[in-house]
Ligand code: SF4
């Protein structure tokens with residue numbers, strides 16, 4: 102059954118140029134350095150380097166060393182570098198793969214060694230992306246994640262359906278691990294996409310962590326009267342009012358919008374799109390029906406605890422009903438954390 106929301110190919114706009122580097126603000130101190138690892142360093146040393154470098158995985162904000170230890174404890178069978186972005190406008194990790202495929206691969210190899218995983222793969226957005234970088238990664242196995250949102254959740258489900266126990270790491274975390282091990286560099290930079298109808302120059306920027314968002318936004322040449330800026334994602338990110346807020350390792354994009362998003366909700370038309378879009382087997386329209394009774398039966402709020410807040414149901418709904426929020430509320434009711 103088709104599942105997820107097809108991504109618009111808008112991200113090509115920000116991929117058309119190489120990654121530009123935004124100069125670090127003077128107030129930020131120079132990146133920390135430490136002794137690089139010797140060749141053939143063992144798992145403990147690699148984990149130590151990830152810790153010394155303070156690497157945080159951009160995929161989920163988890164410290165890389167902790168994540169690798171968790172994978173080792175769970176006897177993860179396969180390690181996958183996520184080199185695609187599942188937001189229609191964001192292309193930061195895809196750009197990192199295009200420019201630094203060898204670094205991403207080197208980091209993936211080290212990560213696999215650190216958690217004792219033999220099988221590793223690079224997951225790219227499309228077959229074209231795989232063909233583009235294959236020559237830089239001889240002998241590497243690739244996966245095509247597809248261009249349906251939420252791509253990471255759909256990939257996880259596909260892997261689980263195949264019976265594998267896979268661990269996912271962001272492309273930038275992989276590259277940072279290679280830099281930590283090979284050059285003794287702490288994680289100090291991240292690649293961020295600037296896009297949206299309020300930006301006249303869609304671009305991927307290499308930015309020092311701690312740089313104010315306003316400096317990153319400036320690289321996108323915002324049009325006069327830009328009304329809102331969102332970080333995180335154009336579909337489930339959050340609006341930012343204070344542009345002095347610093348970039349962190351998990352900042353994937355800065356989206357400038359001409360108008361504030363308005364989503365006037367209409368009644369459900371029973372199309373079933375939300376059900377087909379959900380990667381977790383939840384039936385959002387059914388949950389909504391229960392909530393609308395005013396006294397939902399917790400035993401009829403099926404699977405709401407499985408929601409991963411990906412927003413796919415809200416995005417596909419032609420009536421623009423905020424279904425993800427409804428499912429979240431239903432989960433709280435089911436767990437007794439909220440009144441109906
Ligand atoms: S119900 Fe939750 S998991 Fe399913 S599509 Fe909506 S937000 Fe995603």
Ligand code: SF4
Nearest residue numbers: 369370372373375418
């Ligand atoms: S996508 Fe929206 S309109 Fe369609 S069934 Fe789900 S809630 Fe109803």
